[in-house]
Amino acid sequence: MNKLPPCMVWLPADHRLMGDHGHLMPFLLLGDKYARAVKVGAQAQPVMFPLAETGDISDLLAMVDGVMLTGSPSNVHPSHFDEDVADPSLPLDPARDLLTLALVKACVHEGVPLLGVCRGFQEINVALGGRLHQRVHEVPGLADHREPKTAPFEEQYAPSHPIRLAPGSVFETWAGGAEAMVNSLHGQGISQLAPGLEALGHAPDGLVEAFGVKGAHTFAYAVQFHPEWRCWETPFYAAIFEAFGKACRQRMSLRMQAADLNRSRVTLGA
Template identity: 35%
Template sequence: MTRPLLGISACNRPFGEETAQVVIDRYMEAAMRHADAAALLIPARPDLMRASEAAARIDGLLLTGSPSNVDPARYGDADGNGPFDPARDEMSLALIDAMIALGKPVFGICRGFQEINVAFGGTLDRGLGDPARALPHHAAEGVPLDAMFAHRHDVRLTPGGVLARAFGRDGLTVNSVHFQGVERLGEGLSVEAAAPDGVIEAVSASPGGAPVLAVQWHPEWQSDRDAASTGFFGILGRVLRGDAIAAAPAKKGV
């Protein structure tokens, strides 16, 4: 049987004196392996293609993490810390709209989670990595990659939510590799998980029947070693094949 085709968002990254379209391999590998899906990488070049052209051809969309931040102007703020990738912002937000209009699933990880919140009218808190916080959401600056992803905390899952029902438990321990996250929750999004300090860590929605699920943590990191990470991509694979997401009632804001 033909496997479902998953679109995966790319970023603009410097490559010497040029620019490359980049998807870190672990996003693609985890999704293709654990969701049993084929993949199509979608360039962040809204000047050369329309989001609707990609949305019409794929069965689902995965918005990846990235070192770049969503431009605060996208959610009505005046300034913020880069790096920024405005073409990624434009393509991702247009892809979300195009997929929802077609009733097709949208998944997000880290930056992708934040893009979904912004697409639904939410805003972002850019101070979550502050080491002075009781619960910093990012490891200390300058640590090696393994140590950065070893920075972890617990999350509580919303009773009756997509993740709680899928995993059959009320909490997880997840990696925490983000400097920003949800400030005001987007309209129509349901909280799926929250950190001990109340920071929202996962959301879901079904606007017009289009399944939406996103997490702030990184299930693609060493996904073979973590049942919940493998399980996230298992959900993705099932939804690509037609399973519904039945979200908990939407929380109107935090």
């Protein structure tokens, strides 16, 4: 009996300059917590395609069963929603923007399971025509959603505030109720939701915390919070990754059926 190939999820890398003594070199990075959540929570194999370009997207998507857009220290460049940079001290990653904004559209068009977290949540919104607050904490009526950066990670990723979940939504099902406590580690947030998205969760101040892609043929959801953090310890977070993994395995099954059909056609043609 042939062993099934692993279900694979593409996680695009961050681009960052790193080094010491004034000598910096470019690195491609992926946070362990994101890869581990895919491996453990979604039961899939995380994969990277270093130096992938927009022209490679279609061919690379044909090789994977899902895409997860991770959080990052960097922000989406505000030029993508027609604004100037509000805080030059904050990191940006234009190379990631170039790939992921196109990748979002391709996933939606081709029906590839898509999960966005924090920066990934914001990327999906911007890619589909939405806008962002660059400084949520300076917007009248909105709370400060940033984490205490000097605190231990256990405190930074601890539950921070509740979110209200849309009645009858998958998020309500995953959370097991109309509300859920989530962590909060972001400075940017949605100011205008993209036309193709549906808000499915809100913070107490009204900020969108979860959405889905309208009319999507498969899993296409994103969250502003960080469910990847020890996802196996929080039932709500675990349910998100379990559902994502299930959608990815369904895509893998379809990919394998298509491959078997193509092989049969080649054999008959021979």
